[in-house]
Structure formats: structure tokens, C-alpha cells
Amino acid sequence: MIRFGVAGYPPAYAKTPFGKDRLKVFEWLKTIGLDAFEAQMTYGPRTSLENCDTIRRLSQEFDIKVSVHASYYIVLTSSEEHKIRKSIDTLKRTFDLADRMGANVVVLHPGSYYASDPDKVFDTLTRNLHRFFQESGPSHIGLFLETAGKKGQLGSVEEILQLARLQSGCYPCIDFGHVHARTCGGLARPEAIDSLFCTMREYGAFTPKNRVHFHYTPIDFGPQGEITHKALEDVYPVNPQQDLFDPPADIPRLYHPRYERIIENLSRIDIPFTVISETHNSQEQGALALKSHYRNIL
Numbered sequence: 001m002i003r004f005g006v007a008g009y010p011p012a013y014a015k016t017p018f019g020k021d022r023l024k025v026f027e028w029l030k031t032i033g034l035d036a037f038e039a040q041m042t043y044g045p046r047t048s049l050e051n052c053d054t055i056r057r058l059s060q061e062f063d064i065k066v067s068v069h070a071s072y073y074i075v076l077t078s079s080e081e082h083k084i085r086k087s088i089d090t091l092k093r094t095f096d097l098a099d100r101m102g103a104n105v106v107v108l109h110p111g112s113y114y115a116s117d118p119d120k121v122f123d124t125l126t127r128n129l130h131r132f133f134q135e136s137g138p139s140h141i142g143l144f145l146e147t148a149g150k151k152g153q154l155g156s157v158e159e160i161l162q163l164a165r166l167q168s169g170c171y172p173c174i175d176f177g178h179v180h181a182r183t184c185g186g187l188a189r190p191e192a193i194d195s196l197f198c199t200m201r202e203y204g205a206f207t208p209k210n211r212v213h214f215h216y217t218p219i220d221f222g223p224q225g226e227i228t229h230k231a232l233e234d235v236y237p238v239n240p241q242q243d244l245f246d247p248p249a250d251i252p253r254l255y256h257p258r259y260e261r262i263i264e265n266l267s268r269i270d271i272p273f274t275v276i277s278e279t280h281n282s283q284e285q286g287a288l289a290l291k292s293h294y295r296n297i298l
Contacts, residue, residue, distance in 0.1 A: 001272040003065050004291040005029065005036025006283035007215070013284075023054050030062040034287050036274045038067045039101065045071065045093040052100035059102055065274055067105035067144075067213065068098040076128040077111030077121050077154055088132050095141050105213055105274070107144045107173050110154045110163075121154055122163075129167045142171045144213045149178035149226030156182065157196065161203040164210070172205055173213040177229060177278065180257045181221035187257035197265040206269050216262065216290060217278040218255035229280040230255040232289055259286075263293045 009025055018024040018031075029037060039055065041047065047055075059066045071094065074087040091108070098106050113121050129143075145163055148155025157179055160172045179196065180187040187193050205212050218230040236253040266275065279286030 002266060002269075002294060003036040003272075003274040004287045004294075005034050005038065005065070005274060005276055006287055007038045007069065007276050007278045008040040008283070010283040011281050023051065023058060026055075026058040026062040026064045029064050029284075032284060032288065033291065034284065035063060036065045036067070036276060036287075038069055038107070038276045039103070040069050041094055041097070042069055042072050044073070045090065045097050047097050047101070049097075049100060052097055056100065056102035066101055066103040067107060067274060067276070068094060068101075068103045070094045070106050070108045072109060074108060075111045076108075076132070077114065077125045079114075079124055084128055084131075088128070088135060091132055091143075092136055095136060095139060098141055099139075104141050105144055105211075106141055107146050107213065107215075109148065110145050110160075112153050115152070118154065122159060125154060126163065126166055129163070129170060133167065133169050139169065142211050143169055144171045144173035144211075146173040146215070147175045147178045147182070149175070149181040149219065149221070151182060151225045157199060161200065161205060164205070165203065171211045171213065172200070173215065174200070175215035175217075175278075176257050176262055177215065177217040177219035178226060181219045181226035184221060184223070184225070185256065190261040193257065193261045193265060206271055208271060210271070212269075212271070212273050214266070214273065214275045215278050216257075216259060216275055216286065217280065218257065220255060229278055231280045231282045232259075232286055234280070259290050260293055263290055264297060267294060267297055 009022060013019050013025060016028060018028040071090055074090050075083050076087050078084055094106055110125055145160050147157055147160050164170050164172045220227040220230055234255050275290055277283045277286030
């Protein structure tokens, strides 16, 4: 089963009759035909216990799967003990609140390379992840490490898949926009998307004992990777000087990666998972387009 949903509260939600009450987002999602919501704790696990309880109740009532995005300030790639201690404590608190709200997925950005040797930083992260799980103990909540959009951050596809192999309780969160940006346009061609899924299969990401989570957005990037998320209909700007010798094509030059080939590959995965749309200021439009294409190819 594939679920499609949004990250946080899309701007469009504020303009709906539900928008006066943020926690009615679950009823709104059900109304428009979506069934997943990624709660944003990107600036820290600050959600009150009362709101966590309400989220749990409403998500169950409207059959909306909840996941949580952990804080950007968790830095398990650091070699500084005070940063590691604070990061582990913050992640523990995030797991506690996620459990309270009924989520079993916590998404985490692994962290920076700090201009150090990537292999050494990878080893540091591995040790600190092991330390976190030793301290926190067994949990039904999975820690989903997200692919990074910038070259200076740990989080290539291979790194994420290898970490999921090495540490029990860790799983991959593949962000297609981030993969595209980090590789400076690597997912522009359909066959490159196919190759990405082949790599995930080679690592056993889709076997019944494993779990996986996905993010999607078209994205703008530069030499160092991610710049900003884009909406589905956003097009690359045309340099007026280029018109003199290279007229623009008749079709819009849409930002990549495009979702159609991604959905075709996702439809062949046998385990349940969620796809969260992070399209710029239009998360629900992105999620609905993904879901519509998925239904069309079934």
C-alpha cells in the first residue's frame, strides 16, 4: 500500500474553512483524497503532549498516517561531545513525542561532513547512531536517514543505504529532489531514475523485513547541490540572450525530477510505504498529482 501526503501545513490549507484550526488538517487531507502527514519538528521537539494526543486521535479517525521530521540541529556527524550529547537527547525527545502522536517514522538529516574526510565522518555517524540506539532501547519507531541535497552533507544514496544495513532500527528516506540536486541533475533522464531503483533493490531496501520512506519535489540546484524546492509547474528561466541563437523549445522546460517515471517504479514495490510531497507552496498539489498518476497506471 502506498500513502501520499504533505509535509507540514501547506499554505493553501490556511485559506480553507479548516484553516482556522491547524489540527483539522487531518479532516482536510481526507476530504481532498490524501492519507499521510509529516509533522515538522525541524526546529526542535516542541509539540505539547496535549497536541500529540489530539494528533493521534484525529489521524486514527481520518486514517491519516503520521510521520515526523526531526530537528535540523541534530548533528550526529559531529566529533564534539557536547553536540552529540545534545543531539541524542533531542532525538530521544523526538521519538517520545512521535510515539505519543502515533507515528512510527522519524526522518533525520544525517549532518555535515564538516570539510573532513567523508569516510571518517561516516564512521563517526555510525558510532553515534549505535550510541543513540543503545541509550534509547528497542522501539517500534524507525529512524529514517534522509538523502542530502548538498554535496557538503553526508547523505548520498549509497551512504544512506549502507547505514541502513549497518544499524538496526535505521532505514532509508530517499528524497528524489535531493538526489537530483546532489548529483547536479542526475535524475533528469528516465533511465537514471530506473538505475536509482536498481541500486535500492541491490541493497535490499524493498524486502519484507525492511522499511522505506520517500520525499518528492522538483528542485533547483547549483554546483554545490540544492538551492530551493520548486512547484510541479515551475519552469527554468530563459536567458534572453540565448533566444538569439537557441530559441526555447515549444514545451516548457520544467524543473526535474519529474514524477511519472518515479511513480512507475514505486508501483512495483511490494512493501507498504509513504511518499511525502514537498513541492514548493503546493504540497497537496504535488501529492495529488503523484497519487493520480499511480492510480492511472494500476
